Amino acid sequence: MAANGDSVIIDAAYLASSIRNMMPFDLHMTTKCCIFKIPNILYRQNERAFIPDAxxxxxxxxxxLKATEKIKLEYLQCLISRLATLTALNDLINCVKDVEREARECYAEPIKYSPEEFVKILVIDGCFLIEVFRKNVYKFLKGEDDPIFSMSSMIQFLYHDLILLENQVPWIVLERLFEFTKGPEEEYSLTELAVKFFGMTFSMEPPDLHPIQDIKHIVDLLRKWLISAAERKGSGEKEEEINQPYRILRMQGIKHILGLPMKWLISATESVKQEVSSTEWAQKWEPIPSASSLKEAGIKFKKCKSKSILDVEFSDGVLTIPSLLVQEITETTFRNLISFEQCYANCEARLTSYAILIDNLINTTKDVDILRERGIVNNWLNPEDAVQFFNQLYHHAYVTEFHYGTLCSKVNKHCRQLWPRWRALLVHNYFNSPWTIISTVAAIILLVLSVLQTWSSMKT
Incomplete structure (x- = not known):
């Protein structure tokens, strides 16, 4: 740029060259991108829910986090010693080296490490993960002084750290390392071992194990795990409904372990067929009242036996909801699953929709108590923290298709009917205890006798 009196001369060619140099060679984000940095608008809701502890x-x-690197190396050494070959470590490196480029493409952010450094990270971290999953199931692999399983705090750190969207290794890396190191005595697949490790994340009742395809990473595994559970619940439905193409497609594309619970939850809700189009769900649905308001309107709550928390149904005035375990790690899990839905291309917002629905139901501690009494919410937090958790869970997350639109429409239609509300008030005010029932029945009998006596006197 040059100044000439009051005029300014801008060198367009220089600026064009400067801007061109700022651009990377490839600006296009491929469909393989499945591991993302959390957007600031979601990150600032609760920073701890996205940052690894250990x-x-x-x-x-x-x-x-360098302090725990020696634990990873100890687990790697354990694994190599079982392989009992002089070239074991070289073979592990070659396993990962073959997919280095594909693994790099899974990250939306540029990887600052050289191919050699990147492969080293993937080998050490990947072997650490599969050893953790193995030791959790095959107890004979654990020593008495195991640095993780002998300390309860380390297990809690792991539960938190392994479900973070930013803290993932592509599943293809884990799968290759697992298959190469799998012993003849091992009966479970990598997916089954991972599901067993996270088995009680959402409920006190571990879900069934079943095959899940095209996993991207642990987060993706958890998501698909939740979705597929509902698919199995609907196995008794008509064959033409079960085999619908969109149901099959929805089970594809798991990106990492966190994606497993997401898809597990999503597929679970597939058993409930929506009656309106996606556009109508997004544009016409209206929120439902809180649990206490629904109770006053005569709606009953029932705990569902479904293996997926997403499988919420409403029929004949009864809202059926699977049990949800609310503990310290629940918020971290949901926030990362929701973030994955918000960042991953063409990903259905099933968990986000679930968070919106539960937020509608819970406004106060009274609502939490109602759902807890029905066995729907198993709350390990204090009631105030639970309310805050549900009310802030999906802030700044958006859905273009709300997957409970039809359910909300049915619930609101039921609430507008007068008789269920009057019946609920009658039961609450006059039939809520044996003594009130007795006194009410006695009053009715006296009223009937008085009417009969009056009628008899008039007739005489």
Whole structure:
């Protein structure tokens, strides 16, 4: 830029060259991108829900937590000693080296490490993960002084750190390392081992194990795990409904372990067929009242036996909801699953829809108590924290298709009917205890006798 009196001369060619140099060679984000940095608008809701406490997994937080690297190396050494070959470590490196480029494409953020450093991170972290999953199931692999399973705090750190969207290793890396190191005595697949590790994340009752395809990472695994559970619940439905193409497609594309519970939850809700189009769900649905308001309107709550928390149904004035375990790790899990839905291309907002629905139901501690009494919410937090958790869970997350639109429409239609509300008030005010029932019945009998006596006197 040059100044000439009051005029300013801008060198367009220089600026064009400067801007061109700022651009990477490839600006296009491929469909393989499945591991993302959390957007600031979601991150600031609860920073701790997205930052690892003790273990960095993958390249995004590799420089942050060095104290636990020796634990990873100890697990790697254990694994190599079982392989009992001089070239075991070289073979593990070659397993990952073959998919280095594909693994790099899974990250939306540029990886600052060289191919050699990146492969080293994937080998150490990948072997650590599969050893954790193995030791959780095969107890004979654990020593008495195991640095993780002998300390309850370490297990809690792991539960938190392994379900963070930024703290993921591509599933293809884990799968290759697992298959290469799998012993003849091992009966479970990698997916089954991972599901067993996270089995009680959402409910006190662990879900069934079943095959899940095209997993991207642990987060994706959890998501698909939840979805597929509902698919199995609907196995008794008509064959033409079960085999609908969109149901099959929805089970594809797990990206990481966190994606497993997401898809598990999503597929679980597939058993409930919506009656309106996606556009109508998004544009016409209206929120439902809180649990206490629904109770006053005569709606009953019932605990569902479904293996997926997403399988919410409404029929004949009864809202059936699967049990949800609310504990310290629940918020972290949901926030990362929702973030994955918000970031991953063409991903259905099933967990986000669930969060919106539950937020509608819970406004106060009274609502939590109602659902807790029915066995729907198993709350390990204090009631105030539980209310805050549900009310802030999906802030700044958006849905274009709300998957409970038809259900909300049915609930609101039922609430507008007068008789269910009057019946609920009658039961609450006059039939809520044996003594009120006795006194009410006695009053009715006296009233009937008085009417009969009056009628008899008039007739005489």
């Amino acid at each position: 273990f960095s997994i993958g390249p995004l937080h590799h420089d942050d």
